[in-house]
Amino acid sequence: MRHLLPLRYIDAVAKAGSIRKAAETLAIxxxxxxxxxxxxxxxxxxxxFERLPRGVILSAAGEILVHHFRAxxxxxxxxxxxxADLAGExxxxxxxxxxxxxxxxxxxxxxxRYRADHPAVTFGVHLRDRAAAEQALVDLSADIALVxxxxxxxxxxxxxxxxxxxxxxxxxxxxxxxxxGKLRLRDCLRHPIALPTAPYGVRHLLEAAVRRTSLTLQPAxxxxxFEFLRHHAMVEDLVAFQIAIxxxxxxxxxxxxxxxxxxxxxxxxxxxxxxxxxxxxxxAATRFANQxxxxxxxxxxxx
Numbered sequence: 516m517r518h519l520l521p522l523r524y525i526d527a528v529a530k531a532g533s534i535r536k537a538a539e540t541l542a543i544x545x546x547x548x549x550x551x552x553x554x555x556x557x558x559x560x561x562x563x564f565e566r567l568p569r570g571v572i573l574s575a576a577g578e579i580l581v582h583h584f585r586a587x588x589x590x591x592x593x594x595x596x597x598x599a600d601l602a603g604e605x606x607x608x609x610x611x612x613x614x615x616x617x618x619x620x621x622x623x624x625x626x627x628r629y630r631a632d633h634p635a636v637t638f639g640v641h642l643r644d645r646a647a648a649e650q651a652l653v654d655l656s657a658d659i660a661l662v663x664x665x666x667x668x669x670x671x672x673x674x675x676x677x678x679x680x681x682x683x684x685x686x687x688x689x690x691x692x693x694x695x696g697k698l699r700l701r702d703c704l705r706h707p708i709a710l711p712t713a714p715y716g717v718r719h720l721l722e723a724a725v726r727r728t729s730l731t732l733q734p735a736x737x738x739x740x741f742e743f744l745r746h747h748a749m750v751e752d753l754v755a756f757q758i759a760i761x762x763x764x765x766x767x768x769x770x771x772x773x774x775x776x777x778x779x780x781x782x783x784x785x786x787x788x789x790x791x792x793x794x795x796x797x798x799a800a801t802r803f804a805n806q807x808x809x810x811x812x813x814x815x816x817x818x
Contacts, residue, residue, distance in 0.1 A: 522584040524551055525563060529581050533570040606635045607799035612643035612657035614716070614786070615741040616679075616761030622661075624764075625810060629803050636799045644715060652791040658800040661807075663758060664716030664784050672792040675808050678816040679758040680783045681720055682773040684748050691754065692772040700780035701730060707753040709736040709744045716784055717756050724781040745771065758784060764814065 524541065531537040534552070538545040556563050563580060564571040573581060613622065618640070626638050643651045646666040651657035653670050663679065665671065683703050685691050691698060691706070700721075710732065711718045725732055735753055738744050741761065748755040749770050762773040788807065790796055796804065811817050 521551055521555055522580075522587070524548060525555065525577070526581055526584055528552065528564065528571060529573050529577065532572065606633075607797050608637045608639065609659070609797075609800045609803050610639040610641070610651075610657045611659050611661065612641050612648040612651035613661040614644050614648070614663040615642060616663060616758050616786075617661050618642065619742065619745075619761060620763050621760050621810075625803070625807055629806055633799070636803075652789075652794075655791070658796055659788070659790055659804055659807075661786065661788050663786050664719055665787050668787070668789075670792050671787065671789045672794075673787055673789045674804060675788045675811055676818045677760070677786040677788065677811045678783045679760060679786050680775045680778060681717060681781045682757055682759055682762060682775050684745060684755040684757050684762070684771055684773050686749055686752070686770065687772055689752060689754070689772070691774060694774065697775045697777040699777050700724060701728075703754050703776065704730055704732070707735040707751075708732070709738070709747060709753050709755040710734040711741060711744065711756070712737055712739045715739070715741075717758060720781055720784050721756065728780075758786070759815070760786060 524537070527541055528534055528537040528548070531540065534549050535545045538548045541548065552563060559576065559580070561576040562574050563577040565574050611622065622640055626640075630636060630638075641651060641657060643657070643660070643662070645662060645664065648657070648660040648662035649665060649667065649669075649671050652660050660671070683691060683698050689706075691702065694702070710721065713719075721732060724730075736744070736747060738747075741757060744755040745757065745761075747753070756776075757773065759773075759775070788804070788811070790800075790804070808817075
């Protein structure tokens with residue numbers, strides 16, 4: 516800051532031990548620098564430097580002045596950092612790459628919570644499943660990725676892993692809706708089923724589960740849109756599948772019922788939350804990531 520400039524000159528001379536050498540560092544003439552020091556000494560009424568044949572050294576008063584100045588600089592750096600942090604928290608842009616399950620409920624709730632306090636922060640939410648989510652981090656089109664059962668993790672710095680049980684999704688009048696306890700997979704497969712297509716993690720988990728049994732997956736309907744599958748379950752008496760994060764946290768959607776499938780049949784999958792390895796996120800992205808991690812830890816089994 517401008518008002519600290521004379522003190523910076525004195526500090527430079529003290530470090531160089533020479534007005535001429537300090538002037539070269541500061542890109543001003545030695546005559547101009549000497550005039551500034553003399554003006555400061557005149558204002559203080561005491562010499563700041565002792566002039567020697569081969570340079571200068573701080574006087575006792577100069578030692579006190581430089582110590583005070585350096586303390587001021589440290590404090591000013593802290594204040595500037597806090598101001599920059601505040602600006603970064605209240606402004607900025609957060610780009611998210613995520614699996615479909617995060618779109619209906621979790622991310623809208625999280626983003627609205629954050630923007631209630633920081634309305635100037637903007638968000639970009641991009642559907643990227645498995646391998647595509649990590650690529651979005653690599654090409655810097657996303658700050659944070661939330662991906663279920665990723666294909667690889669070579670460039671992915673994991674911030675949190677969240678266990679996600681697979682759930683059957685049926686309408687309230689479906690026979691499975693009234694069952695108590697966790698559902699067995701064999702009971703789900705006695706009814707017509709709707710499945711996501713092969714690239715998705717839920718399909719991967721279900722196929723791995725039936726390979727260990729005599730059961731088979733024979734979908735009446737397949738789609739690469741979980742939103743379509745969920746809505747179709749509202750109009751036809753079939754069973755769709757989703758992970759827990761893709762269902763309302765408070766059971767507020769009364770048009771569908773989500774029931775966990777017993778993990779003896781279908782082990783829980785893992786939702787990975789992360790960023791590009793080695794990248795420093797903006798303050799806004801970091802704060803939003805921390806908010807999401809706190810919510811995950813409150814609701815699910817996490818590592």
